[in-house]
Amino acid sequence: MILASKGFARAKDTPRRRPQRVAEILRAEISNILFTKFRDPRVDSQFVTITEVNVSPDLKNAKVYFSTMKTDIDISILTEVIINSASFFRSQLSHRLQGGYGVPELHFIYDNILDQSMKIDELIDIATKNTSK
Numbered sequence: 001m002i003l004a005s006k007g008f009a010r011a012k013d014t015p016r017r018r019p020q021r022v023a024e025i026l027r028a029e030i031s032n033i034l035f036t037k038f039r040d041p042r043v044d045s046q047f048v049t050i051t052e053v054n055v056s057p058d059l060k061n062a063k064v065y066f067s068t069m070k071t072d073i074d075i076s077i078l079t080e081v082i083i084n085s086a087s088f089f090r091s092q093l094s095h096r097l098q099g100g101y102g103v104p105e106l107h108f109i110y111d112n113i114l115d116q117s118m119k120i121d122e123l124i125d126i127a128t129k130n131t132s133k
């Protein structure tokens with residue numbers, strides 16, 4: 001399909017790739033907002049990482065997965081603070097993003113993949129020590 005007014009061809013798979021591109025942009029922008037703008041005394045946002053963003057095909061909803069490397073933090077408090085700050089993140093995103101589309105509804109989900117990988121590392125270390133005896 002040729003867009004006559006713009007004078008360039010549009011790839012057929014663009015609608016399928018758009019959620020992925022939007023997810024990449026959201027991940028980068030939310031990470032930046034978290035690091036530079038987000039302030040809450042209960043959360044040290046420098047230790048919070050946006051691990052993944054999945055955007056629905058209609059671009060109206062985004063699941064934002066986050067994690068932390070800090071082990072002395074209460075995950076339930078962290079999760080509550082981040083979830084309750086969704087409107088702050090949407091507001092910040094609306095100032096940063098352009099393109100005529102609204103900012104998707106953000107659904108924050110704690111991603112425990114880092115916790116799981118640290119437990120696996122510990123188990124490997126224990127197994128290695130036991131086999132070397």
